[in-house]
Amino acid sequence: MRGLLVLGLWLWGLGAVAAPRETLESKLQTGDVVLHTSRSRQSKAIQAATHSSLSHVGLVEVTPKGVFVVEAVQPVQRVPFAKWKARGVKGHIMVLRPENLDVATRQRVLDAAKKHLGKPYDWRFGWGDEAMYCSELVRKAYIEGAGVEYGKMERLGSLDVAGIQQQMRERYGTQVPLDLELVTPASLARDDRLMVIHSDFPEGC
Template sequence: MKKTKYLFPIITFLISFGCALFVAMKVFPNNPFSGTKSENSVLGKVHDGDIIFQTSESKQCEAVRIATNSKFSHCGIIFFVNGGEFVLEAVQPVKITPLEEWISHGRDHKYVVKRLKNADTILNDETLSKMKSYGKSLLGKEYDGYFEWTDNRIYCSELVWKIYKNGADIELSKLRQLKDFNLEDVRVQKILKERYGNDIPLDEKVVAPADLVNSSLLKTVIYTY
């Protein structure tokens, strides 16, 4: 009788716990009991120094996509800081943003992560420290809507290119001139008119997100499009 007396509440507890666990796994996909992460989680998949690309929503970003014949209009560099994953990006101003927050800013939360093909040998602690130090020196800089090749103001792909050049002595792509891009579309013309009036600096050195994403030095490690 004693065994029966104590067995019933134990069975009841196990059934209740099992039901609660089932509900938790269905309702809360990030529940630690589930053993899975959310679909958008990138934890553990990225490395220090990876480059991340997305499609941003703005008239200027639309013009960038058209002018460069690419879906990508914004990029940043992933840095590990105090155990966290962040993106150093050139917006207004240059700042560091938590990785998953950065991803949420893109169209449909889609993104691509690229990595230097020989990152394991090139991006050692010393090199990454130099890259981060140079990136830190640009924090707070105003966004460069005029795409000038100076450090007075910085735009997104310029930031990434210069961090690799100054911190790792690597040129991720050849620099182009503004006149090399597709400037004939009316939407691009409108942005150019707003920025420069009739004095468009066609010979200005430029690097676009498309130049970086197509770099032969990089490999794709995450693609969500």
């Protein structure tokens, strides 16, 4: 009898060890906001201006064929989540989720973002729809799909642009539009209405 008990406990232990671990990808939902530190040329300037390591953002789409991210790069595109995550520095990622939005609303948000697929990246951070930058895409998708404005519109001159004057001149010439209003990845991350589902960034990112 004791031998059977020991055997049963041993088999139970093997089952516990072999149980698959829940992956981050399996926890994601359509409409989740994902952020990382981009390796793009302008990433360091964005980090310096916002005092944050969060320099790129996209929207998650969960489908029967896998998990994807819709993002505004050159051009606006839809890429597998694993590929998107791997592009970030050290693979670090933050996942944010809006509170109290049903499945249909989150899908409308994603559909609103996908309307912009193929559009060029907006290097000048304007607010028109002919071109898109990453945090603009996310904010506009939620405005259209859910009627919610996430993140805060900020004047370019209110950011810490003192150390990136060269980059500003390359982008705008001698007349830098300091009154230009834009939304940053860091601003989205600071919105208390977006719950942190996952983050392997150090605190204060």
